[in-house]
Amino acid sequence: MATASASSPFLKPFALRYSVGSSPGRQRRHTLPASEFRNLSLQDAISVFEIEREAFISVSGECPLHMDEVRHFLELCPELSLGWFEEGRLVAFVIGSGWDKEKLSQDALTIHVPDAPTVHIHVLAVHHKCRQQGKGSIILWRYLQYLRCLAMVKRAVLMCEDFLIPFYQKAGFKDIGPSGVAVGPLTFTEMEYTLGGGAYLRRNSGC
Numbered sequence: 001m002a003t004a005s006a007s008s009p010f011l012k013p014f015a016l017r018y019s020v021g022s023s024p025g026r027q028r029r030h031t032l033p034a035s036e037f038r039n040l041s042l043q044d045a046i047s048v049f050e051i052e053r054e055a056f057i058s059v060s061g062e063c064p065l066h067m068d069e070v071r072h073f074l075e076l077c078p079e080l081s082l083g084w085f086e087e088g089r090l091v092a093f094v095i096g097s098g099w100d101k102e103k104l105s106q107d108a109l110t111i112h113v114p115d116a117p118t119v120h121i122h123v124l125a126v127h128h129k130c131r132q133q134g135k136g137s138i139i140l141w142r143y144l145q146y147l148r149c150l151a152m153v154k155r156a157v158l159m160c161e162d163f164l165i166p167f168y169q170k171a172g173f174k175d176i177g178p179s180g181v182a183v184g185p186l187t188f189t190e191m192e193y194t195l196g197g198g199a200y201l202r203r204n205s206g207c
């Protein structure tokens with residue numbers, strides 16, 4: 001598995017820095033980028049969980065990843081996560097881990113399989129103040145482009161509630177049927193995104 005520092009294109013191109021000051025001679029640089037995409041680290045776990053708490057726990061009492069699981073995956077496979085930060089604040093994120101079976105099972109909720117051909121997307125969430133602005137679609141798109149840069153990854157899978165199927169279909173995911181995994185009373189549909197043509201894209205995308 002590639003490491004964050006070795007493989008992440010997010011360390012390179014997306015930090016848009018901005019300056020303040022009334023004249024060019026007196027401008028000074030802010031240290032926080034206006035907008036930045038990067039892999040998450042353990043230090044981001046609290047911000048991640050704050051967004052999850054609002055997005056899921058306050059709605060259903062459950063959430064895809066509890067705090068210890070967030071920390072678990074950010075420790076094991078930070079290179080399969082992505083955060084969108086605006087002026088240093090987390091506004092949206094994706095957390096994934098490696099998986100090596102055709103369909104997701106209960107084990108997939110807690111396991112990371114290194115060097116696996118499939119990435120299981122555990123959670124995508126946008127800060128509640130930033131929803132319906134296209135951010136969820138954008139970070140998902142960027143995450144999928146990033147996965148294309150990881151040579152061993154052939155597809156991404158996730159399970160979602162039925163009301164979100166159209167959202168993921170618009171992003172290019174296909175419905176592959178009911179998931180065998182249930183969380184309490186919640187049932188899910190499994191969605192798959194094939195990262196086909198990776199070799200060509202990797203050669204031509206600056207990975």
Ligand SMILES: CC(C)(COP(=O)(O)OP(=O)(O)OC[C@H]1O[C@@H](n2cnc3c(N)ncnc32)[C@H](O)[C@@H]1OP(=O)(O)O)[C@@H](O)C(=O)NCCC(=O)NCCS
Nearest residue numbers: 055122123124125126131132133134135136137138163167
């Ligand atoms: C789902 C989520 C990631 C979408 O992010 P977003 O930035 O608001 O979405 P975008 O602005 O990119 O796209 C909006 C589209 O998302 C879909 N959508 C978002 N929330 C939805 C919801 N609660 N019900 C149904 N569709 C929804 C709609 O298709 C909408 O399209 P429309 O504008 O034509 O109605 C965000 O609403 C969120 O964080 N929700 C809480 C956490 C969650 O449910 N995550 C997904 C499961 S892991």
